[in-house]
Every structure is written in structure tokens, then in C-alpha cells.
């Protein structure tokens with residue numbers, strides 16, 4: 707597979723995490739150097755990330771995530787589990803949209819209020835996932851575990867104590883983070899040197 711994205715964590719990191727933890731062999735192409743003239747016109751909706759998998763050229767991060775989930779058996783065992791994973795993933799998308807808006811449009815003026823409003827948002831995740839452990843569906847990891855882990859990861863950078871009042875989320879974050887291949891990925895130089903976002907704010 708070929709993964710095409712900017713040299714930032716951003717909307718690419720959940721995809722990288724899924725591939726790293728599930729032995730997907732892929733090359734990564736940085737589309738940042740000549741984005742506007744070369745790459746943007748090639749993207750179906752003018753944006754990255756993009757994943758090429760055989761005959762498929764996919765854009766939209768959540769489409770890519772779900773494609774990988776179907777391919778790698780990360781979409782739960784039945785309809786009920788698939789829906790539970792979808793609910794978490796779509797809720798992660800809502801949280802991420804607010805975060806992206808803060809980072810790119812309102813960082814200085816909005817940071818304090820954003821952090822104040824964060825516990826009310828995280829509480830939904832805490833309550834939703836607390837009847838199963840260590841992962842969203844129980845023993846077997848699913849695609850939404852990686853999405854939730856990544857969005858918690860960026861929020862822990864923004865607000866380091868944000869999980870302190872959420873024991874389930876804290877345990878969940880530790881469980882995903884301690885998976886050997888997730889850990890190895892996060893200890894790599896590539897991960898450590900990659901900025902969280904494209905504008906240097908985090």
C-alpha cells in the first residue's frame with residue numbers, strides 16, 4: 707500500500723497506527739513539498755490523506771480507516787459490535803473537528819475555553835466505553851480503539867491532566883499504548899520527530 711499525507715501526525719496518525727499494529731506493509735509519500743501544484747489536483751476532494759491499495763485510491767481519513775478495518779478484521783464480530791465501533795469513531799470525529807478548528811482557527815483566543823469544555827465531552831466517552839474493557843468491544847481491538855487513542859493522545863498534549871478524572875479512559879489509553887507494536891511505532895524516530903499539526907500548534 708502507499709500512504710500519501712503530509713509529514714505531520716494530524717489525520718494520518720490513526721491510519722499509521724492501524725497499519726503499524728496490524729503488520730500492514732506500506733510506503734509513505736510526503737505530499738507536502740509541492741502540495742498545491744502537484745498533489746491537491748490529484749486528490750478526489752482536494753485533500754489528503756490518501757491510501758492506495760491495489761486498484762483502490764481512497765481519500766477521507768474515516769473511509770481509509772473503515773477500509774482497513776474491513777480488510778484487517780477490526781470491525782467487530784457482528785452488527786451490534788460494528789455499530790458500537792462506528793458510534794465511537796463518529797464521536798471521535800466530532801471531537802477531532804472541534805480540536806482542528808481550535809488548532810487552525812482559534813488557538814490563542816480559544817484554548818482556555820476549549821480546555822474548560824473538554825471534560826464534558828470526554829465524559830461521554832468515559833460512560834460509553836466503561837462496560838467493556840480493555841478495548842471498546844472487550845478483548846479484541848477494533849478500528850475505533852485506534853481513533854479514540856489518537857484523539858486522546860493529542861488532547862493529552864493540549865491538556866496533560868485531561869484524563870485524570872476519567873479512570874476508564876486512562877486505563878483504555880494505557881492498554882492501547884502498551885500494545886507492543888503501537889509502543890514500537892511511538893518510540894520510532896519518525897513518530898517522535900513528526901509534528902502533531904501542520905501549523906506548529908498543539
Ligand SMILES: N[C@@H](CCC(=O)N[C@@H](CS)C(=O)NCC(=O)O)C(=O)O
Nearest residue numbers: 716717752753754755765766767768
Ligand atoms: N474530511 C477529510 C479532511 C481532510 C483534511 O482536512 N485534510 C487536510 C490536512 S489534515 C488537507 O488536505 N489540507 C490541505 C488542503 O485542504 O488544501 C478527512 O477526514 O480526510
